[in-house]
Amino acid sequence: MESEDLQKLLTFAMPYGKYQGRVIADLPGYYLNWFARVGFPNGELGRLLALMQEIDHNGLKSLLDPLRK
Known part of the structure; x- marks a missing residue:
């Protein structure tokens, strides 16, 4: 992890999918867990x-x- 990664979680938006445009920090846990599985x-x-x-x-x-x- 880089020191600026935490700030990027608040500014980097999902580029595609159901949550397109939503910043990564605001993605629901079940969606993050889905990525962890697949x-x-x-x-x-x-x-x-x-x-x-x-x-x-x-x-x-x-x-x-x-x-x-």
Whole structure:
């Protein structure tokens, strides 16, 4: 994980699918878990989705709250 990755979770939008346009930090947990089951996409998108899934799975979404302000 890079230091700027947490900020990217709040600014990087899903480029396709049901949640197109929604920032990764706001994706529902079941959608992140689906990616964990079927496989994350390649590249930065997949890396950020995997990071967000870990944060969500471990109940750490509140860590992003100070960055939202």
